[in-house]
Amino acid sequence: MQKQKPRGPGKPGSRAPSKPGGSQRPNNKQHNQKRAKELSRSKLAATETEIQELRAKYNEIDPETIKTFAQFPLSQKTQKALSEAKYTTPTEVQRLSIGHALQGKDVLGAAITGSGKTLAFLIPVLEHLYMNKWSRTDGVGAIIISPTRELAYQIFETLKKIGKHHDFSAGLIIGGKNLKFERTRMDQCNILICTPGRLLQHMDENPLFNTTTMEVLVLDEADRCLDMGFQKTLNSIIENFPPDRQTLLFSATQTNTLEDLARLNLKDPVYVGYGAAKSVDTKPSGSKAVLALPELLQQSYVVIPLEEKMTMLWSFIKNHLKQKIIVFVASCKQAKYLYEIFCKLRPGVGLLALYGTLHQDRRIAIYEDFLRKSHVVMFATDVASRGLDFPSVNWVLQLDCPEDVPQYIHRAGRSARNKSRGECLLVLTPSEEEYMIAALKEQLNLDIPAVHIDPKKLFSPRVKIEAFLAQFPDLRASAQRAFLSYLKSVFLMRNKRLFNVLNLDLDAYAQSLGLAVTPRVPFIEKLKWRQKQQNQPEQQTNKTTGFGHDNDDGDDGSGEEEDDFIKIKRRDHDVEGDPIKLEQQMGEEPEEPLVVPKREKLVTKAALAKKAIKKNLQINSKLKFDEDGQTLADERNQMKALTTRQQKQQETQKDDDGGINLMLSKALLNEEDQYDKQRFRELVKKRHKLQREKLRKKAEQQQSDDDEEQDEDEAQPLDMDSESEQSVDLSWLPDPDKIYKKRNEKDEEEEKEKEVAQQNDEEDEDDDDDDDDEPVFKKSRITDKLTLMDTEAIAANLLAS
Numbered sequence: 001m002q003k004q005k006p007r008g009p010g011k012p013g014s015r016a017p018s019k020p021g022g023s024q025r026p027n028n029k030q031h032n033q034k035r036a037k038e039l040s041r042s043k044l045a046a047t048e049t050e051i052q053e054l055r056a057k058y059n060e061i062d063p064e065t066i067k068t069f070a071q072f073p074l075s076q077k078t079q080k081a082l083s084e085a086k087y088t089t090p091t092e093v094q095r096l097s098i099g100h101a102l103q104g105k106d107v108l109g110a111a112i113t114g115s116g117k118t119l120a121f122l123i124p125v126l127e128h129l130y131m132n133k134w135s136r137t138d139g140v141g142a143i144i145i146s147p148t149r150e151l152a153y154q155i156f157e158t159l160k161k162i163g164k165h166h167d168f169s170a171g172l173i174i175g176g177k178n179l180k181f182e183r184t185r186m187d188q189c190n191i192l193i194c195t196p197g198r199l200l201q202h203m204d205e206n207p208l209f210n211t212t213t214m215e216v217l218v219l220d221e222a223d224r225c226l227d228m229g230f231q232k233t234l235n236s237i238i239e240n241f242p243p244d245r246q247t248l249l250f251s252a253t254q255t256n257t258l259e260d261l262a263r264l265n266l267k268d269p270v271y272v273g274y275g276a277a278k279s280v281d282t283k284p285s286g287s288k289a290v291l292a293l294p295e296l297l298q299q300s301y302v303v304i305p306l307e308e309k310m311t312m313l314w315s316f317i318k319n320h321l322k323q324k325i326i327v328f329v330a331s332c333k334q335a336k337y338l339y340e341i342f343c344k345l346r347p348g349v350g351l352l353a354l355y356g357t358l359h360q361d362r363r364i365a366i367y368e369d370f371l372r373k374s375h376v377v378m379f380a381t382d383v384a385s386r387g388l389d390f391p392s393v394n395w396v397l398q399l400d401c402p403e404d405v406p407q408y409i410h411r412a413g414r415s416a417r418n419k420s421r422g423e424c425l426l427v428l429t430p431s432e433e434e435y436m437i438a439a440l441k442e443q444l445n446l447d448i449p450a451v452h453i454d455p456k457k458l459f460s461p462r463v464k465i466e467a468f469l470a471q472f473p474d475l476r477a478s479a480q481r482a483f484l485s486y487l488k489s490v491f492l493m494r495n496k497r498l499f500n501v502l503n504l505d506l507d508a509y510a511q512s513l514g515l516a517v518t519p520r521v522p523f524i525e526k527l528k529w530r531q532k533q534q535n536q537p538e539q540q541t542n543k544t545t546g547f548g549h550d551n552d553d554g555d556d557g558s559g560e561e562e563d564d565f566i567k568i569k570r571r572d573h574d575v576e577g578d579p580i581k582l583e584q585q586m587g588e589e590p591e592e593p594l595v596v597p598k599r600e601k602l603v604t605k606a607a608l609a610k611k612a613i614k615k616n617l618q619i620n621s622k623l624k625f626d627e628d629g630q631t632l633a634d635e636r637n638q639m640k641a642l643t644t645r646q647q648k649q650q651e652t653q654k655d656d657d658g659g660i661n662l663m664l665s666k667a668l669l670n671e672e673d674q675y676d677k678q679r680f681r682e683l684v685k686k687r688h689k690l691q692r693e694k695l696r697k698k699a700e701q702q703q704s705d706d707d708e709e710q711d712e713d714e715a716q717p718l719d720m721d722s723e724s725e726q727s728v729d730l731s732w733l734p735d736p737d738k739i740y741k742k743r744n745e746k747d748e749e750e751e752k753e754k755e756v757a758q759q760n761d762e763e764d765e766d767d768d769d770d771d772d773d774e775p776v777f778k779k780s781r782i783t784d785k786l787t788l789m790d791t792e793a794i795a796a797n798l799l800a801s
């Protein structure tokens, strides 16, 4: 599209001389506009003819004869971008699926990891919008759903590459990004690449988001999108899509059941990559899974106890310093701890960690870092196991056993991508070996060779790790969290044949992580306790049967009662979900189903309190007495009694199961208020009493001091003092004490009267207290006798007058 240069406003009076026949500027403008119109018209016409030509060729597509992308009836814009990105020859999955997708059919594509499934659905998406002359204002035309954020980001990047000559707008809608920003832009996007959770959030919260225009739906890693984890979310999303749409499903492990496909409302789907002959249009029987691994991937496994994994990992990294390695672990906290401790240990190679709890920007930065680097070790959880296209990964080390065979395939598939070589080492504990190896043999027809590690090549980093943990408490806490999270992940696995947390040597594992003390694992303690509880009655039953007490007495009723007491009625009473029928998968004899224990109901403080109230427990009460032997807690007790009374009333009513009883609460609050007021008055009174006591003592002390002083004055000759005192004879002066005492006594009486009046006014004052104690300030005035200095001053005044 040509762009016109913006013109400046132009100065008034500085116009260019006009040519004969009218002004030049309007002529130019008109000319340009005309030309632009002609251009766009011719472009539209060209597009229209291109579209018609391409559409005519759609029915002639024969996947078997196609060798290059140029042979596909694709728009020039797509062809140009493909050749610029050096995509000339389509991969098998692309060759087999693109034609059907262009024809508007629903496609289920299964192909090994790294075989180019992304282009197999992106090309048809672009072509569909192009052929339908989709413009920016037409809204959302296609939605691509990916189970992880990194994969969505990767698809977005590929779309940018091959769709760069088209005029469509595309949006990446994943968690951890700016929701507000996404909201304002979503309605302007023609292609949305999103994770299920975020998409549903927008559907629920964003009034601008409208999917009625949507015509193509793609599920990458379809089996993951449709599995239990995303089931509810995806069901809600699908409800919002128009039923009349094209659906494309792709994965390396298509394990979808027919039920899943029915949920998606597929219409006569084409199966690509199913069956031995990689045939097209052949429907797979029922829910048969399609599982395959790249030919150039070398696989092996090693069996070591859990506690030796750290040593093995350290030695492996030290022996492969010039390689690009992904180490898969079961939980985020393990990935974090391994990264932290290995950074401290400095193995001599770059380290990275990619896991779900990291901030999204950090995750993308790590992803890009790992893309770029050629010698690096990345500790990762299964967020990195599906779809991520890291070039030239030499080794995939599955340090913790994968949950199932598809997970093994996806992890292993991060290496040996797109016809390159790679290796995968599966680390198993002795208890995991038998089941996992048999499952791989059964489902993949794969005999993975076992490798044995030369003990001489093992270097244990334990001493160093212990030293670091002793030095850095944060690191120790991280190790503890890693320890617990691994055990939790094993505990939560549904496949109890493969993962049994009770088989693990916890102390040895804790020590291998550098922990001096094994952290407490409450859920294992609970599990053991529950197992013990379940075994005990069973043993007791056996005992009873052994002694033949069952039917001997002939009293059926009593016998039954006894049995009822000790017999477990349903052994799987705490089963959460259906038991896993592993035997059927493995073709073994059916055994007792293994079950995931149900989570125990949490006992909250509120629940305990409720229980206690219901039982009407009498909690020990503390009684306080004042100096007079009165109980201070009387009011409180009264209040408690009232509460219990009202609770009883409430219980008898039985219609109030929850919520707040306003009447009762009000009454309780009033009671509480009364009590608090009373208590406050008592405290104030007590404080006043204490103050008075103190002042009285002080006054008495002062009086006794004064008396002593007076005695001393009388006893000592005057010449002991100053010269002035020597020169003046003051014996003729009247005794000031006598004068002022009289006056003070008068004051005292008045004060007393006032006090009595005040006492009568104050309702709350304690009479006893007041009888004992006269106001201290009055006493202090009475005892405030004239000093020698005062007497001297009075004498001076008198002399002067």
Ligand SMILES: Nc1ncnc2c1ncn2[C@@H]1O[C@H](COP(=O)(O)OP(=O)(O)OP(=O)(O)O)[C@@H](O)[C@H]1O
Pocket (backbone or CB within 6 Å): 086, 087, 088, 089, 090, 091, 094, 111, 112, 113, 114, 115, 116, 117, 118, 119, 251, 252, 386, 387, 388, 389, 413, 417, 418
């Ligand atoms: N026709 C092609 N020619 C050359 N390279 C291609 C072609 N198609 C895809 N590729 C490259 O192959 C690599 C793997 O592609 P892609 O990620 O789409 O595989 P995938 O099948 O989706 O893998 P996974 O199953 O792991 O998701 C990418 O680097 C991509 O660029």
